[in-house]
Amino acid sequence: MSNFNHSIKVPKLYKCAAKICQEVAGGGGSIKHLIYEKKHFNTKALYALVVTTFQRAQEIDLLLKRTKLFEKEPRLEPWLAKVFISELMWGKKILPKSEAKPVQTILAYEQAFKAHLSDSSVNHIEGNIIVKKPRYVRINTLLTSFNESLELFQEEGWVLQQIKDHQNYDSFIEQVSLLEGDLFLRDIHISDLLIFPHGTQFYNHPGYKQGAIILQDKASCIPVHILSPPPGSIILDMCAAPGMKTTQLAALMKDEGTIYAVERDPKRFDVLNKIVETSGSKCIKAINKDVLECNSSDFPDVEYILVDPSCSGSGMVDRVEMTLSKNNARLEKLAGFQIKILRSALTRYPNVKKVVYSTCSLYPEENEDVVRQVLETNNEFRLVPADTFINKTWKNFGSPDFGDIGKFCLYAKPEEDLTNGFFVAVLERCKEGEYNQFFNGRSLKYMKKHERNEKRKKERHLEQTKENIDEAKVSTELVNLDESEGRKIKKKKKKDNSENIGEINENIDEIEDSTELVNQNGNEGIKFKKKKKKEKLEKNLDHINENIEERKDSTELVNQNETEGIKIKKKKKDKNSNQETLYETTEETLEQEQLELNLNQKKKKNKKHKEQQQNTDDVEITEINIKEDKNEKNIDTEKVSKNKRKNEVEITDAFVTTKKKKNHKSKDINVENEVVAEDNFLGDKLKKKKRKVDKLDSLNDTDYSSKMNNDNNESLKKKKKV
Structure with missing residues (x-):
């Protein structure tokens, strides 16, 4: 409790007394209540110390003011200092032997306190404050008679003093104030009340413990004595x-x-x-x-x-x-x-x-x-x-x-x-x-009016509180209903969400499996397509080489015979045209076969993955669109090549007929050169076409695979978000 930072503690009795004084002064309760609540081992000493501190409060305050103790010792706790001063000046007149700083501080001011206490003004305060009240004991006539109690006290050594004058109150008070030793009196107003000298203790008396005697002040007995009910x-x-x-x-x-x-x-x-x-x-x-x-x-x-x-x-x-x-x-x-x-x-x-x-x-x-x-x-x-x-x-x-x-x-x-x-x-x-x-009639009217107003206020307040209670009940019922319905909805949603999550997880697993299959099938289809196209190009190159060789042979025959050369030329042209038609037809048939294979694959996929028809259908539609675009491009390129060839054939025919009229020999040479040039021209065209087809295939394959992967990834993300 003390503000001093010291290793030696203040004795517990004084520390506890200071704390009780502080609580009492702050309105924390009565002295008796707080003392018995602390359950100190020496209740009697604690009570005396606290009571003396308050009884001497004015003298203590005056001593503190004159010595300026708190100004010189600001770290000293006020109530602890007051308790020590009370003990030193009016209690035991000594402080406990302790090296605690608060104890040593108060002892250092002992001579100053005594010097100021000898002043007449302090003594004047002392005379007005202290009241030496006698000990009053009421006999409990429910358990014992008054005469029996008197005999018991007398057997214990107490001497009953007789009242000099029952009608003289001042004389009676003088007798009470002079009580000492073994003398006791009977009160002149309360018949079952005895008066003992100041300071007499009965807390350990057998009669007190048994309830035969009650320690009750005379002033507290007067109201009941005046009421006096029969x-x-x-x-x-x-x-x-x-x-x-x-x-x-x-x-x-x-x-x-x-x-x-x-x-x-x-x-x-x-x-x-x-x-x-x-x-x-x-x-x-x-x-x-x-x-x-x-x-x-x-x-x-x-x-x-x-x-x-x-x-x-x-x-x-x-x-x-x-x-x-x-x-x-x-x-x-x-x-x-x-x-x-x-x-x-x-x-x-x-x-x-x-x-x-x-x-x-x-x-x-x-x-x-x-x-x-x-x-x-x-x-x-x-x-x-x-x-x-x-x-x-x-x-x-x-x-x-x-x-x-x-x-x-x-x-x-x-x-x-x-x-x-x-x-x-x-x-x-x-x-x-x-x-x-x-x-006072006016005050009565005012009081009644005031009571009516207060009553109305209370009634209004009660009505309002009832309305508030009713509203609160209704609101609580609604809230309970809403909560119950909300709980049901939440449970249902949880079930639905759990089911949906299970379905989504299953769908995601199936989609992952299907995407793997699609990727595998797509890669296999691309490989197969590339293989077929390579085979086609190899066959076409073989045909072109054969045509070149045949044209070389035909030039030799043209040198021998113009007519035979012309026939051979026509035959070769027919062959070339047939080869081109064959080339075109083979490409178309291969593409149709590829489409049929893809359709068969799609049918198989649809049978396996019915729950994910939308995702797989989207993928298949994209594949078909890409293939159709490819087919359209191929058909357009083939048409352009056909038209070019026809134009070239017509040009060559016109050129040949004009040359025939001029010179057979030059015609033969020119025809031979033209055939060679035409063969070279056709070979170059076919090579360029092959390169373009390879580029388109590579581009389409990469686009197709990337498109498929992107579509699959987007569909997976959407499913997971849901």
Whole structure:
């Protein structure tokens, strides 16, 4: 917790005390609650250290201001320093032997603290703060009688001191303040309450452990004493925890009747049950509920009500609230709750005769002002002077700022009454001829109007919330329906997708197989085509060579005989024409055979791969188109070659006839030369044609294979995307 970086740790007791002080100052809970929650092995020492630190808070702050400790030692943790100063100056007067830096720092300022503490102003503060409150013990008459308890204490060595004057309150307070040693007193107001010297401990006493004696402050006993319900009554304790007043009511009623003990906080409700159980009472019905949500149907025929609501606790001597500054925002919030609960006690239970309102606060905002606001809007109850129930032997009352309300209300002040600070107001139902002198019709009208508006707001809010709930239900139902339908659709889609994926995978496998087959078949077809074309060209070359040889032989015969030469020439021409026709027909027949083979292959493929007809049909259509283009090109080239040959033959015929008229010899020579030239010309043409055909075949083969591969790849990609 300390900000010092040191290897030696601060003793755990002081570290724990500093942490509790910090939490209490920050509103984290009461001193007792936080101490018992820590479960420290030395609870008594821890409690004394924390209480002393808060009791001496003003002196400690003044010492810190004069010594400028935090300015000189900025790394020192504030609450730890305050705990050490409290222990050094007012506790054990020494600090533990430790080399821890915080301990050594406080010890270094010890002489400065003592010097400033001797100042008169500090002593003046000290005289106003410290209250040496005696130990009050209430005898639980449900388990033991009062006389038996007195005898037991006397057997233990205690001496009962007699009251000098029961009607003189100042004399009684003086006797209480002078109690010491083995002396004890019996209270003049509460008959079953004993008073022991300050500092007396009973936590280990057998009577305390068995529930025969209850450690309860006198101020806490006064509200029940004033309510004083007779045995057999029906009582409502609206804020019952921890249960001291509840068990006191049961003892006062001799455990006859019914006490509804209501507590809304679950933890405090558990404490209430434990105390009720140890008290031995059977008429108490503990209820864990918010009392503001209850009415006469929950607690029928209630006659007496004790209203002791949550408050600031500013009257508790051993609480931090005695030393902390006033928190107006918190007081306003508490006062609002207190007004509601007191008003509900006066309006919701028609059989109620008497209501006692009490707090352990010394602030008028929680006391007189709450009573004023409630009485101004209620003409069925009146305020009764509280001192009439304690023999008019009380000294402290409410503030004169509230007129008669202050006079009728009772205060217990720690410095004067040697108890915790307390406030008590008594309200009784008006009988015939009685009236509430503090009733204000205007404020009642205003209050009723305000209540109507609040009621309307609540009704509207409830209607709106109901509508919102209905809409939310409808929307949730729709959402559930949509979710269920969506789940069904998703399941169906998943099934369909899984089926489609399976089919697609199967199709892809089949397509891959088919593409492999197509590629194989395509390659085989191309090879076969090339082979056929080569064979054709070889045959044509053989024919051309034969023709050339035959023409050479014919030239020799022409030299011998013109007529024979002419005949031979004609024959050769006929042969050439026949060869050309044969060449053309052979090419056409080969191409037709190739087409038939391709068609047969297509039919076989269609039978094998019915599911992929579209893909295979596309491939086959592309093949047919390419082949048809090839055929058209070949046919066009052949037609052009035929026309050229015809023209050449006609030219040669014309040339021959003209030469015949001039000279037979020259004719023979020319004819021979022309035949040779024609043969050479035809050979060159055929060679060029062969080259063109080879180029076209190679180009077509590459285009065809690339086209097939591209088409197959594109079809595979589309299938995978789907």
